[in-house]
Amino acid sequence: MKSSTLSFAPGITRVARALIGPAALILIWWIANDSAWVSNKLLPNPFDTFGSLWSSLLSGSMTVDLGATLYRTLYAFAMAAAFGIPVGIALGSNERIYRSVEFLVDFFRSTPATAMFPLFLLIFGIGDFAKIAVAGFSAWLVVVFNVAYGVMNSRKTRILAARVMGASHWRVFKDVLFFESLPQTFVGLRMAVSLALVVIIVAEMFIGSTNGMGHRIIDAQQVFDLQQMYASILMTGGVGYGFNVLFIALEKWIVHWAGR
Numbered sequence: 001m002k003s004s005t006l007s008f009a010p011g012i013t014r015v016a017r018a019l020i021g022p023a024a025l026i027l028i029w030w031i032a033n034d035s036a037w038v039s040n041k042l043l044p045n046p047f048d049t050f051g052s053l054w055s056s057l058l059s060g061s062m063t064v065d066l067g068a069t070l071y072r073t074l075y076a077f078a079m080a081a082a083f084g085i086p087v088g089i090a091l092g093s094n095e096r097i098y099r100s101v102e103f104l105v106d107f108f109r110s111t112p113a114t115a116m117f118p119l120f121l122l123i124f125g126i127g128d129f130a131k132i133a134v135a136g137f138s139a140w141l142v143v144v145f146n147v148a149y150g151v152m153n154s155r156k157t158r159i160l161a162a163r164v165m166g167a168s169h170w171r172v173f174k175d176v177l178f179f180e181s182l183p184q185t186f187v188g189l190r191m192a193v194s195l196a197l198v199v200i201i202v203a204e205m206f207i208g209s210t211n212g213m214g215h216r217i218i219d220a221q222q223v224f225d226l227q228q229m230y231a232s233i234l235m236t237g238g239v240g241y242g243f244n245v246l247f248i249a250l251e252k253w254i255v256h257w258a259g260r
Helices: 002-034 046-059 061-092 095-110 113-124 128-152 156-164 169-206 213-222 226-254
Strands: none
Touching (some): 002 046, 046 061, 061 095, 061 169, 061 213, 095 128, 113 128, 128 169, 169 226, 213 226
16 A cells, blocks of 8 residues: 555656646736736736636637637648658758758748748738748748757767668668657757747737637737636647647657667
């Protein structure tokens, strides 16, 4: 009985530590609202806000917008990963080629995605695909950058060992470079999905959307429904956090040998 209790203790401790941050945020929010540090007109009660979030989910009004945002984000991320991983591996496996295009990758990666909205609107018009394309392009650059560096920073000893044993270039690429680059690839994928979500939310706010969490946030702000605005922001943050947790879990499962 004692040993089974002890086996649960680490899990309980991890959960308790994970809850410290959210609990502290809610406590500070409640104190700021209750003591009128911030006007109640600008900062609603946290419990009322969570109630508004719950009722919006139950009624289905938020789930429609949430589904639209998730669809656009995952579409943009899928394009970024599908085209970014092979391009990153190809560039990273030949450092001279990568250095020749490094300026373009870093230039566009450093350019704010919002600054490219007009360009993508001109190319794709006002519609869903313009939002998805600009988010996918921004995420693609992050994936290419991280995958390329993951390949270039592969441990040379393993590559040399494979070549000494007579492995062909394809076998070195497939069995060594690809797996060696996976830890950095997952870093890129985690960053890419978060960036895609951010760009989609901003695009939904300002590029002729009729649904989506970004549209919902800006709509609530314009009619001064602050409970709904904060509730939508909380849901959006929860989605971003959920993506991060999912990719960390996938990385631990797939790249369990990292660092060995």
